[in-house]
Amino acid sequence: RKEVEQDPGPFNVPEGATVAFNCTYSNSASQSFFWYRQDCRKEPKLLMSVYSSGNEDGRFTAQLNRASQYISLLIRDSKLSDSATYLCVVSKDTGRRALTFGSGTRLQVQP
Amino acid sequence: GAGVSQTPSNKVTEKGKYVELRCDPISGHTALYWYRQSLGQGPEFLIYFQGTGAADDSGLPNDRFFAVRPEGSVSTLKIQRTERGDSAVYLCASSLAGGPNEQFFGPGTRLTVL
Numbered sequence: 001r002k003e004v005e006q007d008p009g010p011f012n013v014p015e016g017a018t019v020a021f022n023c024t025y026s027n028s029a030s031q032s033f034f035w036y037r038q039d040c041r042k043e044p045k046l047l048m049s050v051y052s053s054g055n056e057d058g059r060f061t062a063q064l065n066r067a068s069q070y071i072s073l074l075i076r077d078s079k080l081s082d083s084a085t086y087l088c089v090v091s092k093d094t095g096r097r098a099l100t101f102g103s104g105t106r107l108q109v110q111p
Numbered sequence: 112g113a114g115v116s117q118t119p120s121n122k123v124t125e126k127g128k129y130v131e132l133r134c135d136p137i138s139g140h141t142a143l144y145w146y147r148q149s150l151g152q153g154p155e156f157l158i159y160f161q162g163t164g165a166a167d168d169s170g171l172p173n174d175r176f177f178a179v180r181p182e183g184s185v186s187t188l189k190i191q192r193t194e195r196g197d198s199a200v201y202l203c204a205s206s207l208a209g210g211p212n213e214q215f216f217g218p219g220t221r222l223t224v225l
Contacts, residue, residue: 043202043216044154087153098144098167099214101153
């Protein structure tokens with residue numbers, strides 16, 4: 001079983017739609033949680049950290065449920081430029097050292 | 112400022128050959144990480160340096176893989192006796208001291224072993 005599991009998608013949504021991605025992690029010792037974005041044939045880039053209290057950055061909202069070991073990302077008012085692969089990432093220590101990535105969920109926003 | 116750079120961007124080699132992949136981190140970043148990414152998968156951790164020393168090499172798949180960072184800046188990932196299964200994109204990342212700091216990734220080296 002993979003340490004971080006994500007639905008690979010693709011999620012095909014129209015512009016303006018709201019879309020939600022989920023992931024689960026198996027290691028209860030995980031301490032830090034993130035969403036990274038990766039464009040085709042590019043490097044991953046940090047989208048946002050995820051906190052237990054939930055956090056929002058513009059159109060993006062991330063939630064963490066430690067009891068269920070579940071992380072979510074909500075994108076409101078999707079833009080064409082949101083099309084990418086979204087990687088769910090956990091780390092075992094607060095030092096953000098070795099990151100464990102999920103396989104990613106592909107999002108395609110259509111005009 | 113300049114981001115993480117990696118050379119070469121592409122490397123094609125034959126099975127059994129030796130390869131070296133180079134990473135130049137962001138200036139001032141003391142922590143450096145190597146990951147590899149196979150098609151359709153997320154990056155997989157290989158090794159982490161804090162300064163010149165390998166603080167965590169638990170992700171190296173076997174003893175054909177080795178990495179160095181002799182002066183605490185540039186790092187080289189070395190793969191001996193390459194196998195077809197080593198084909199992947201090798202990503203390097205750097206961050207300020209290995210505490211709670213964002214890891215910035217380089218563009219990667221695409222390694223193809225024929």
